Amino acid sequence: MQAVPMQSVYEAAGGTEGLVRLAAAWHRRVLADEVVSHAFSHGYHPDHTERLAAYWAEALGGPPTYSETYGGETEVVRMHSGNGPHEEMDRRAIACFDQALTDAGFTTDPLRRALHDYFAWATTTTMSRYHHSADDVPAGLPIPRWSWDGLQP
Template sequence: MKSVYEAAGGSDGLLRLAAAWHARVMADEIVGHAFSHGFHPQHTERLAAYWAEALGGPTTYSDTHGDETSVVRMHSGNGPHEEMDHRAIACFDDALQDVGLTSEPLRTVLHDYFAWATTTTMSRYHESADDVPEGLTIPRWSWDGPQR
């Protein structure tokens, strides 16, 4: 059986998805606010590499950009933002449609992964990025959900 990474089109497929998601969030007045301070020039490529690693692909993100601790710290210390999270998930669902990742069960698995990551790991430390522990590894997700 293919990994979720392979079923999503590998690195190229996830790069298309990351670009579509980024375009949608930048156009959203609520989610776009998260990027108002600026973002890395290779944000889309880095996001695609992160998703690839989480979904069973190569460890490019961890090997070259950082670990889960660094990613979670980027998303921490901003207080609760449930509306933003829900809108980011809606943008992701629309981006899946934009790039044609609509066949089941792939669409549902990708949605479930993104919704889980957005509402758990990326929003766990509302008070301060300093609360994020060292040494976190990128959580892995498969057809059956989070892997232990």
């Protein structure tokens, strides 16, 4: 008898549909937050929700749609770089994400914990690593992969 492979975080989250639902809930929350909404004050791509969901999907074990369609990690990190330290904004973005998890129906562990841990890690590490300039971000960064056990090598 063959062992059934454990679902990826992507699959457990309902695939692309579940992550689009989460991205939409998060986007609504951050636009309503007086601090985090500042990050979107310059505007945002009309397909932001779908792009964000595709990025999360790839990072969480889903298809490489983001990399194949929109670019890679370098482009994502550059969008989030060169704005100086923003710890309060990061904390609030994570709080908005936690609220969005509930809004999108992700209320039970271990899935809720895995999604929270991924978002908190990405927000406080890769997305906030290059405070001084987007030009400091190296080319060719791969999208980090996250699983039930955290960051994957």
